[in-house]
Amino acid sequence: AQKITQTQPGMFVQEKEAVTLDCTYDTSDQSYGLFWYKQPSSGEMIFLIYQGSYDEQNATEGRYSLNFQKARKSANLVISASQLGDSAMYFCAMREGDSNAGGTSYGKLTFGQGTILTVHP
Amino acid sequence: EAQVTQNPRYLITVTGKKLTVTCSQNMNHEYMSWYRQDPGLGLRQIYYSMNVEVTDKGDVPEGYKVSRKEKRNFPLILESPSPNQTSLYFCASSPSPYPYEQYFGPGTRLTVT
Numbered sequence: 001a002q003k004i005t006q007t008q009p010g011m012f013v014q015e016k017e018a019v020t021l022d023c024t025y026d027t028s029d030q031s032y033g034l035f036w037y038k039q040p041s042s043g044e045m046i047f048l049i050y051q052g053s054y055d056e057q058n059a060t061e062g063r064y065s066l067n068f069q070k071a072r073k074s075a076n077l078v079i080s081a082s083q084l085g086d087s088a089m090y091f092c093a094m095r096e097g098d099s100n101a102g103g104t105s106y107g108k109l110t111f112g113q114g115t116i117l118t119v120h121p
Numbered sequence: 122e123a124q125v126t127q128n129p130r131y132l133i134t135v136t137g138k139k140l141t142v143t144c145s146q147n148m149n150h151e152y153m154s155w156y157r158q159d160p161g162l163g164l165r166q167i168y169y170s171m172n173v174e175v176t177d178k179g180d181v182p183e184g185y186k187v188s189r190k191e192k193r194n195f196p197l198i199l200e201s202p203s204p205n206q207t208s209l210y211f212c213a214s215s216p217s218p219y220p221y222e223q224y225f226g227p228g229t230r231l232t233v234t
Contacts, residue, residue, distance in 0.1 A: 035222055045225035111163035
């Protein structure tokens with residue numbers, strides 16, 4: 001089963017508008033972390049925002065915020081006031097805690113399939 | 122400047138010819154990892170290392186080897202590359218496995234013909 005699911009292969013948004021990129025996850029761990037990364041056409045991976053499973057408040061970093069709904073196991077990325085430079089591929093990722101008996105999942109980062117965001121002028 | 126470097130950035134090779142992609146970080150990070158990125162599949166972890174001399178398999182380790190003899194370096198070795206290993210490869214590091222975000226290298230685009 002997919003551990004991280006991004007159901008939107010592509011999204012379009014008008015410049016200056018807000019956009020939400022969806023991410024759902026599946027884990028039995030109580031302790032885990034959720035990340036969003038941006039990959040522009042140049043290919044590098046840029047860290048955007050992090051949410052810990054025990055954090056009570058939604059994470060925010062400038063124009064990025066993470067809408068964390070633990071009961072629904074969703075961690076959607078909200079980009080406010082979109083800019084042309086936001087056009088990129090966006091990946092949701094999860095890092096599970098150390099509850100795995102074999103310890104093999106500890107530290108492992110699992111990525112979703114990605115969402116391509118296109119910002120129109 | 123704090124960074125993760127990978128070499129080479131681009132490589133075209135032939136089936137069966139052994140190759141090594143180097144990865145180095147200057148942030149004194151304990152944790153390092155290799156991923157491959159393929160269209161529609163996101164990034165998948167190949168191998169990771171918790172610290173020097175400690176490595177473990179990720180989701181897709183077949184056909185790859187790694188070593189971690191020094192803290193800063195984590196080379197990826199393809200002993201006998203095959204066309205299905207054509208991919209974009211990323212090395213990443215972080216201060217510890219959890220919960221820090223990972224810092225990624227610029228990527229290595231490998232084509233195996």
